[in-house]
Amino acid sequence: MTAFKFCPRCARPLIEREQGGLVRRVCPDQACGFVHWDNPTPVVAAVVEHEGQIVLARNALWPQRFFGLITGFLERNEDPAEAVLREVEEELGLKAQSPAFIGHYTFERMNQLIVAYHVVAEGEIVLNEELSEYIRVAPEKARYWPAATGLALRDWLHSRGYQPELIDLSPRGKGG
Ligand SMILES: [Zn+2]
Numbered sequence: 001m002t003a004f005k006f007c008p009r010c011a012r013p014l015i016e017r018e019q020g021g022l023v024r025r026v027c028p029d030q031a032c033g034f035v036h037w038d039n040p041t042p043v044v045a046a047v048v049e050h051e052g053q054i055v056l057a058r059n060a061l062w063p064q065r066f067f068g069l070i071t072g073f074l075e076r077n078e079d080p081a082e083a084v085l086r087e088v089e090e091e092l093g094l095k096a097q098s099p100a101f102i103g104h105y106t107f108e109r110m111n112q113l114i115v116a117y118h119v120v121a122e123g124e125i126v127l128n129e130e131l132s133e134y135i136r137v138a139p140e141k142a143r144y145w146p147a148a149t150g151l152a153l154r155d156w157l158h159s160r161g162y163q164p165e166l167i168d169l170s171p172r173g174k175g176g
Contacts, residue, residue, distance in 0.1 A: 003038070009032050010029060010032045012027055041110075042073075043112045044074060044080050044114075044116075046070040046116075047156045048094070050094060050121045050122070054139055055094075055134055056069065056137065057069075057070060057135075059130060060130060067134070084117045094124075096122075097122075100119075101115075101116075102156050102159075105151050114152060116148075116156075
């Protein structure tokens with residue numbers, strides 16, 4: 001996440017100061033008192049099971065050929081379990097049900113808290129404009145990647161008795 005340079009309340013350049021145990025960007029004007037807390041943003045993620053297979057999708061903005069879980073931001077006052085069903089319908093065109101909480105995972109690079117669910121979805125897959133392609137993999141062949149959503153997939157596979165391999169994302173590895 002890009003840090004604020006200027007105070008969003010009074011437009012003064014922010015300074016760095018220790019506040020609440022961490023160095024944060026704060027407004028130098030005491031009367032304004034703005035502190036950029038930089039709290040993580042919650043994001044829901046879905047391990048989508050469709051006709052017995054896991055649906056992984058590629059975001060249109062991702063440069064490399066990498067397939068991941070369906071993710072999205074919560075709306076104000078929205079229950080995460082409702083949000084994950086909404087995202088699956090919006091992005092894949094599938095009717096999803098029975099959201100089952102997998103866990104929450106820190107996605108450090110994006111300063112997000114990933115709230116992951118498994119859902120069972122029905123219908124015909126129709127991608128929205130955010131996604132450029134998808135693959136379906138059998139759970140016994142699924143692999144995971146070393147980041148928040150990948151760990152959620154790993155944990156769900158473990159819960160079903162599978163022992164997925166880690167995808168090697170290094171340049172010499174086979175990749176996603
Ligand atoms: Zn200010």
